[in-house]
Amino acid sequence: MNFVLGFTILLAFQFIGTMLSQWLHLPLPGVLTGLILLATALATGLIPLRAVEQAADALLGEMGLFFVPIGVGLVLYADLLFKNSVAIVLTILVSTLVVLCLTGKLVDQVLPNEDKKVTSHD
Amino acid sequence: MTDIIKEPIFGLMATLILYLFAKRLQQATKKRWLQPMLVSALLLIVLLNFAHIDYSDYNQGGQFITFLLGPATIALAIPLVRQLPVLQKNWRAIMTGVVVGALVGVVSVLIVASFFDAAREITLSLTPKSVTTPIAMEIARSLGGIPSLTAAAVILTGVLGAMAGPEILTFVGVKNQIARGLAIGAAAHALGTNRCLEENELAGAVSGVAIVLVGIATSLLASPLSRLLLN
Structure with a gap:
C-alpha cells in the first residue's frame, strides 16, 4: 500500500489524539493518545497493518533526523x-x-x- | 545572499546535508557514540555561529523537519503491534519492568539532580531522559523543561546504556535475557535495544516492547512525581 495513505492515517491519529487529550483533559500528550488509539485500531484489525507499514517504517528509519533542528535549539x-x-x-x-x-x-x-x-x- | 538564508530552503538543505554526512560518518567509523543526531546538530550550531545566522532564521526550514516528529511518534504504534505476541507471552515481566523502570527513571533524576543543585528547568528537562526521544520531548514540554536539552540528554543516555549496559548487568549478576532486555529498554530506549538485538533476539524483542510502554508510564508518572519531589 502506498506512502500517502499511511502518512494520512498517521496524521489523522495525531489529530484525533491531540483533540481528545485537550477535550478530555487527559494526563497524556496528544501524540501518546494518538499512538495508543492507533495501536488499538491495528491490534483489533480495524486498520490493517499493511495500510500504515510503508509510511511508518520510512519515518521510523530516519527518526534521528527529526530531532536535529530541536537539538540545534x-x-x-x-x-x-x-x-x-x-x-x-x-x-x-x-x-x-x-x-x-x-x-x-x-x-x-x-x-x-x-x-x-x-x-x-x- | 543574506536574504536566502531567511528562506526555508536554507535550514532544510543545511540540516539534510549535515545529517546525511553525520550518518555516513557513523557508518564509516562504526563508532556508537558518533550519533548522527548529535553530530549534525553540533555541526549546525558551529555553522550558525560562524556565519552569524539566527536560530529563528535557520528554523524557518528546520520547523518542516520538526513537524515530521509528530507522525513519526504515532508510527511507534507499528513496532509495538508487531511485537504483541512477545508482550502477551511475557506480560508479567514486561509490566514489572515498565512500571519499575519508569518510576525509578523519574525518581532517580529528581533526587540526583536536586542533589547536584541543578536549575529547576534543567531537572525537568532531564526527568524523561530514559524515554524514547519524541515521547521524552513531549513530556519535557508539558513539565516546563527544555525539549532541546531533553533530546540531547536522551541520546547521551542511549549511547551510555548501549555501550555499557550489558556489561553493567553482567557485573551485577543479571543473566536472564528477559530481565536484561527490559532493563536496557527501560534505561536506554532504542539505542539500548539495538545493542540487545545484536546479542540476543529475545532480549531485543522484550527491550523493543518496553520502549513505548515506558514512554506512556513515564508521561503518566512524571507530572505528579515532579510536583511531589520538586518544591
Whole structure:
C-alpha cells in the first residue's frame, strides 16, 4: 500500500489524539493518545497493518533526523547549560546506572523459575 | 545572499546535508557514540555561529523537519503491534519492568539532580531522559523543561546504556535475557535495544516492547512525581 495513505492515517491519529487529550483533559500528550488509539485500531484489525507499514517504517528509519533542528535549539540555552553541565552529566550517569540495575534485578525476581533456566545463555 | 538564508530552503538543505554526512560518518567509523543526531546538530550550531545566522532564521526550514516528529511518534504504534505476541507471552515481566523502570527513571533524576543543585528547568528537562526521544520531548514540554536539552540528554543516555549496559548487568549478576532486555529498554530506549538485538533476539524483542510502554508510564508518572519531589 502506498506512502500517502499511511502518512494520512498517521496524521489523522495525531489529530484525533491531540483533540481528545485537550477535550478530555487527559494526563497524556496528544501524540501518546494518538499512538495508543492507533495501536488499538491495528491490534483489533480495524486498520490493517499493511495500510500504515510503508509510511511508518520510512519515518521510523530516519527518526534521528527529526530531532536535529530541536537539538540545534540548544544554542539558545548555552549559558544555562554551561552553568549546569556537571549536574547534567552526573545526573545522566547515576540515574541510568540506577534504572539499569534496579529494573534488571527486580524483573529477575518476578520471573518464574522455568523461564530463568531456558533463557540464561550468553 | 543574506536574504536566502531567511528562506526555508536554507535550514532544510543545511540540516539534510549535515545529517546525511553525520550518518555516513557513523557508518564509516562504526563508532556508537558518533550519533548522527548529535553530530549534525553540533555541526549546525558551529555553522550558525560562524556565519552569524539566527536560530529563528535557520528554523524557518528546520520547523518542516520538526513537524515530521509528530507522525513519526504515532508510527511507534507499528513496532509495538508487531511485537504483541512477545508482550502477551511475557506480560508479567514486561509490566514489572515498565512500571519499575519508569518510576525509578523519574525518581532517580529528581533526587540526583536536586542533589547536584541543578536549575529547576534543567531537572525537568532531564526527568524523561530514559524515554524514547519524541515521547521524552513531549513530556519535557508539558513539565516546563527544555525539549532541546531533553533530546540531547536522551541520546547521551542511549549511547551510555548501549555501550555499557550489558556489561553493567553482567557485573551485577543479571543473566536472564528477559530481565536484561527490559532493563536496557527501560534505561536506554532504542539505542539500548539495538545493542540487545545484536546479542540476543529475545532480549531485543522484550527491550523493543518496553520502549513505548515506558514512554506512556513515564508521561503518566512524571507530572505528579515532579510536583511531589520538586518544591
